[in-house]
């Protein structure tokens with residue numbers, strides 16, 4: 125919808141908002157406004173203050189200064205209840221759905237939206253769910269259990285749930301970070317559709333190509349302050365304008381793996397089977413090589429590497445490292461055999477949130493670097509500082525607990541941990557999801573450096589440019605099986621999508 129910026133007043137104005145955490149300002153005076161029916165994108169590097177600003181708006185944080193103004197009425201602070209009452213709702217990045225309950229139940233039950241129907245009236249709620257889905261062009265069965273839905277469909281349910289309370293302002297914090305290109309396009313279309321109801325959307329994403337397509341306005345923040353707000357009605361803002369404001373200097377967003385010598389086979393996986401009935405998976409990775417795993421979300425890529433590294437049990441198959449068969453029954457076996465596995469779900473699986481940045485970074489690597497049993501890591505900060513600096517981890521110090529870092533910076537700590545661990549076979553599962561452009565480029569450099577040292581990498585990625593520019597070879601995974609291999613010129617977007625969707629090879 126076309127937003128009338130001149131003829132109407134904003135429905136929300138956040139004026140000079142400050143937020144301090146133990147003496148450090150995460151927000152140092154942010155002014156941000158929002159008009160009915162617009163999509164206002166919020167961009168900034170990891171740790172810039174995007175989530176913090178949204179927490180002030182949702183009433184989770186009390187600001188240290190500034191005013192929040194809803195249609196002329198001013199507040200010094202909000203509570204979660206007041207924020208909801210004023211019409212603000214968030215689509216959380218974390219999954220807050222109940223897996224064993226149906227789509228309808230998740231949208232209404234135990235949610236204030238159910239009050240609309242009086243005492244729980246499932247039939248009415250189901251009818252309303254169907255009507256909502258029809259209106260928004262979502263095709264889902266309202267009785268399906270959440271656990272039987274794809275990640276993308278679960279995201280639609282989260283959006284429907286947020287809409288069920290009929291908000292006036294909807295916050296979407298990295299809504300497409302779990303998606304492949306096609307599903308992301310569906311979410312973008314849905315987001316547009318939502319604004320037709322007059323709902324205003326605050327949209328946070330590190331996918332800047334999405335931002336330039338979808339935003340009516342873009343506000344860029346750096347170090348807790350606004351750098352610029354741009355109008356984008358003509359869809360003419362460029363990614364480089366945004367990145368320059370985010371980082372403070374022009375950024376080369378294109379990075380290609382440096383050529384290095386591909387050597388002997390390091391890892392060979394033969395007939396790996398997850399269950400009795402699942403397909404047999406075989407592949408090799410060579411010294412200095414990056415092997416990309418492409419495929420739709422849910423194609424079974426994560427499951428294959430989880431079985432390989434002993435995170436999940438496997439039914440059968442053989443694993444050879446430099447020609448010698450090895451037994452991997454659990455993740456510690458895999459670490460002992462030289463694997464580094466950077467999982468998809470970093471917060472849950474990759475970090476001790478209560479531990480410091482230093483502890484998290486060194487937990488695996490230190491054993492091999494410093495001899496002796498009783499290692500006092502507190503004596504070895506210099507070993508870590510280089511990596512933390514290289515990856516641009518924004519943290520007050522290496523002694524800060526991981527829980528206090530922003531989402532993207534927590535991910536960087538997990539990457540730092542494995543880089544520091546100095547393993548031989550690296551498995552990266554969606555490594556740069558949620559990471560800002562600047563750190564992405566740095567991370568690619570680090571990947572190149574690993575291969576130059578003769579290590580090998582398996583990279584699962586739904587980020588097409590990343591897969592194309594970094595992989596030496598790409599395996600297409602479909603329905604848990606290796607469905608094809610691409611190399612050289614074949615590694616292009618058209619070919620990858622065609623294969624992943626299962627279009628016949630000789631068409």
Ligand SMILES: Nc1ncnc2c1ncn2[C@@H]1O[C@H](COP(=O)(O)OP(=O)(O)OP(=O)(O)O)[C@@H](O)[C@H]1O
Pocket residue numbers: 145150168169170171172173174175176177518519528529530531532533558
């Ligand atoms: N509860 C807290 N205590 C201390 N510091 C915090 C807390 N929450 C956030 N911070 C700090 O505030 C800054 C802004 O963090 P915020 O989560 O808002 O970043 P972000 O822009 O959302 O980044 P990302 O893209 O990584 O999600 C960071 O430096 C972070 O370490």
Ligand SMILES: [Mg+2]
Pocket residue numbers: 174175176530531532
């Ligand atoms: Mg954030």
